[in-house]
Amino acid sequence: MQAVCELFVHPAGWRTVIAEQLIDFVWIRISKIGGIAAAIKTAQVAEAFGARTAWSGGGDNGPTNIEAAIQENPSCWNFGIQEEEHFRPEWIEAFPGTPVVDRGCVHPSGEPGPGVDLDEAFVNSGRRPCWVLPGGRPPPAARPGPQGCRLSLTL
Numbered sequence: 158m159q160a161v162c163e164l165f166v167h168p169a170g171w172r173t174v175i176a177e178q179l180i181d182f183v184w185i186r187i188s189k190i191g192g193i194a195a196a197i198k199t200a201q202v203a204e205a206f207g208a209r210t211a212w213s214g215g216g217d218n219g220p221t222n223i224e225a226a227i228q229e230n231p232s233c234w235n236f237g238i239q240e241e242e243h244f245r246p247e248w249i250e251a252f253p254g255t256p257v258v259d260r261g262c263v264h265p266s267g268e269p270g271p272g273v274d275l276d277e278a279f280v281n282s283g284r285r286p287c288w289v290l291p292g293g294r295p296p297p298a299a300r301p302g303p304q305g306c307r308l309s310l311t312l
Contacts, residue, residue, distance in 0.1 A: 166190050171199070175206050182237050186213040188222040193229055200233045209237030214263075218242050220255035220273045227256055227265050228272070239263060251279045 165171035166189045174180050183203045187196045200210050210233050212226035223242050230236050241258045249255045254266030254273040266272035 168199075168202075172202070175203050175208050178206055178208070180208055182209050182211040184211040184213055186218065186222060187225045187229065188219070193225050196225070196229050197232065200229070200235060204233070204235040207235075209235045211238045211240070214240035214242050220244060220248065220252045221271050223256045223263070224254070224265060224272045227263050247284065251276055251284075 165174070165185060171183065171185070175183065183199060185196075185199065187193065190196060190199060196212070203210065210230070212229065214223050214226050226239060230239055241261075241263050242256075243258055244252075244255050249257070252273050253276055254268050256263050256265055256272075258264075268274070
């Protein structure tokens with residue numbers, strides 16, 4: 158089994174590996190490829206060549222990306238697997254509607270649209286939710302991304 162990873166965020170990057178059937182799963186973060194419409198198009202191309210979806214959801218993803226992925230999954234004939242994200246309590250407080258994991262199932266908010274909101278009172282209070290990496294280590298404020306870009310992990 159092979160998966161194309163998050164570095165393939167533009168159709169020029171993933172089109173060939175899908176068309177030549179070099180992968181089994183499309184493992185891309187929906188927020189990085191342009192949102193739900195782009196994810197639908199990517200899933201349709203992957204379906205035509207026998208690849209399944211595995212929308213990225215672990216690590217440092219935000220609540221809106223996870224919500225988009227779990228809203229996209231039922232519409233994909235080629236749905237494969239969904240990564241999960243366990244958000245800290247302050248994330249759930251800062252972003253009402255954050256999907257929660259319960260006994261291996263990710264539950265969407267059920268709210269219209271993206272389903273995740275922003276609690277402005279939380280943000281204005283000066284508190285900031287943060288990610289904690291495995292082992293309890295806080296992440297760096299920014300890390301190198303593809304082509305030397307800097308990806309910020311702060312609000």
